Amino acid sequence: MKGYTIVDWSAIKVVIFDVDGTLYTQSRLRKRMFYALIKHYALRPWQAKDLMILQRFRVEREKRAGYAGGNLEKAQYEWCVEKGGYSPLKVRQVVEQWMFTFPNPYLAQCTYPGTHSFFAKLKSKGIKVAIYSDYKAHDKMLAMGLEADLIVSSTDPEIDRLKPDPTGLLYIAKKLQVLPEQCLFIGDRQEMDGECAIRAGMPYLILDKKPFNKFNFYQQLEHTLTVPITA
Structure with a gap:
């Protein structure tokens, strides 16, 4: 402590x-998420780049600890776009689904x-x-x-x-x-x-x-x- x-x-x-x-x-949640992601993308291998978007989104945010440059809500997606060449809409959709929506039903158990x-x-x-x-x-x-x-x-x-x-x-x-x-x-x-x-x-x-x-x-x-x- x-x-x-x-x-x-x-x-x-x-x-x-x-x-x-x-x-x-987070470790318990990530285990549940890992199997869900594998199952989802095993049936949709052409969408596997979504996993790279999730990783890039987290990495770019971590690199900008203490960010105070304005319009953070929009900027966090643009950082991922700049580094990965993804469309802003695609980045937002992937992050909303896998970070802000899909995990929620598992949170009570975690x-x-x-x-x-x-x-x-x-x-x-x-x-x-x-x-x-x-x-x-x-x-x-x-x-x-x-x-x-x-x-x-x-x-x-x-x-x-x-x-x-x-x-x-x-x-x-x-x-x-x-x-x-x-x-x-x-x-x-x-x-x-x-x-x-x-x-x-x-x-x-x-x-x-x-x-x-x-x-x-x-x-x-x-x-x-x-x-x-x-x-």
Whole structure:
């Protein structure tokens, strides 16, 4: 657990979560996606270049961490077009299908143990829940059966930045009328989520990536919320 070793819950009014790799295990989802992709393209080998589009889309986004060049929603597809020679429409169709639509039915099976209970505990304590993801997150949250007071993604016009630019976190704090230091950001990558929180002046935690059947990060965190901190 990186970031703050002890959370002073008396000072926290909002908990902000990253989504991919933070609320669900990506390794488990990727296994299910792998077999689905193989089955789909084995019957349609002439469409196999779609897999290259998906890979290129991710690579180009990763290369532009902290992007603040404007119109991110459109630019993310254009990066893939420039490097691969694909049409913008084709790139958008492939990404929408395989990254933002097809995985959703599998997310409930991949949601980390203890997530729903921790969300419920936060609500019972009057602590608001917000989401900040580099990708669109509304449908993912719905698929996992999780609710938040505010859901924000990097491609939203109000943000238009990629992590670790802190704009998204600062926007959430302002929108929910709290100070950055009254928020706790939980993510899964120090170089992205941790750095984003540091730049925003916000407390943060990086979850422990244990095997799915041994994952207890949220159970442990919920326990610290239940038990008062003593000097």
